[in-house]
Amino acid sequence: xxxxxxxxxxxxxxxxxxxxxxxxxxxxxxxxxxxxxxxxxxxxxxxxxxxxxxxxxxxxxxxxxxxxxxxxxxxxxxxxxxxxxxxxxxxxxxxxxxxxxxxxxxxxxxxxxxxxxxxxxxxxxxxxxxxxxxxxxxxxxxxxxxxxxxxxxxxxxxxxxxxxxxxxxxxxxxxxxxxxxxxxxxxxxx
Numbered sequence: 001x002x003x004x005x006x007x008x009x010x011x012x013x014x015x016x017x018x019x020x021x022x023x024x025x026x027x028x029x030x031x032x033x034x035x036x037x038x039x040x041x042x043x044x045x046x047x048x049x050x051x052x053x054x055x056x057x058x059x060x061x062x063x064x065x066x067x068x069x070x071x072x073x074x075x076x077x078x079x080x081x082x083x084x085x086x087x088x089x090x091x092x093x094x095x096x097x098x099x100x101x102x103x104x105x106x107x108x109x110x111x112x113x114x115x116x117x118x119x120x121x122x123x124x125x126x127x128x129x130x131x132x133x134x135x136x137x138x139x140x141x142x143x144x145x146x147x148x149x150x151x152x153x154x155x156x157x158x159x160x161x162x163x164x165x166x167x168x169x170x171x172x173x174x175x176x177x178x179x180x181x182x183x184x185x186x187x188x189x190x
Contacts, residue, residue, distance in 0.1 A: 003135040003136070003138070004137075004138075006135060007132045007133070007135035008182055008183065008185055010132050011132065011136075011179045011180070011182035011183035012183040014044065014097075014127075014179050014183070015044055015179065015183045017044070017096075017097070019097065020043070020044050020095070020096065020097045020098075020099060021041050021042065021043060021044075021091060021095045021097075021098055022041070022043070022044065022098075022099050022100065022172050022176045022179070023039070023040070023041045023098050023100045023106060023172060024039075024040050024100060024101070024106065024168045024169070024171040024175065025038065025039050025040075025106050025109055025110065025168055026038035026068040026070060026166065026167065026168050027064060027109045028058055028060045028064055029061030029063065029064045030061075030105070031061070032112065033058060034058065034061070034064075034109060034112065035056040035058055035109065035116060036054050036056075036084075036109050036110060036113045037053065037054050037056050037070055037075055037078075038052070038053050038054060038068070038070060038168040039052055039054060039084060039088065039168055040168035040172040041091055041172065042169075042172045042173060042176055044176065044179075046173060048169065050087055050088060050091060051168065051169045052087075053070070053078035053079075054075070054078055054080070054081055054084050054113075055076070055077075055078040055079065055081075056075065056081075056113075057080070057081075057117075058116075060072060067166050068166045068167060069166070080117075081113050081114070081116070082119065085117070089122070092122050093122070095124060096124075096125065097125045097126070097127060098125070098126045099126075099127050099128075099175065099179065100126070100129065100172075101128070101130045101151045101171065101174070101175040101178070102130045103126045103127060103128035103129075104128065106126075107121075107126050129175050129178060129179055130148050130149070132179075132182070133148075133154045133182065134148050136182050136188075137149060137154070137157055137188055151171060151174055151178070152165055155177070157188050158178065158181045158182075158186050158188065158189070160178065160181055162174055
């Protein structure tokens, strides 16, 4: 089976399976001490299971602020991670697989945030829609980050409008749409 068909079969399995959730985060930055400041979890039908801001215990990197626009003022009245984690844990306890666009990043930041509060992330299976799209589409048209397509580029290649970049719920929905388009065998542009 060629790479594109294998990626399409993966996407079809994701769309037809129960217990799969699609997740996205926004964070204080990308470093080893950074934390989650926004989280969204959807089911494969697009139902929002959790969408929340999170008050961090560390400052927001100015570079991250330029990406998502979330400042300390936006997060001043948001719940702290232990409160959000209790809700997230209920979802994770029912999930068998978490899909996200750039799974290693989201998983690492969730684990780091848990560590800051002495919490343990349950042992779950994660899958990376970014890597699966790289199989589906082949190399990006330009050399982008780590030879993978950015989410906005991937959507563009499939002719899917982005529902609003760099906010957790919009990016989770974008990932869900991308997986559904791959499952349908949607042709690539350019």
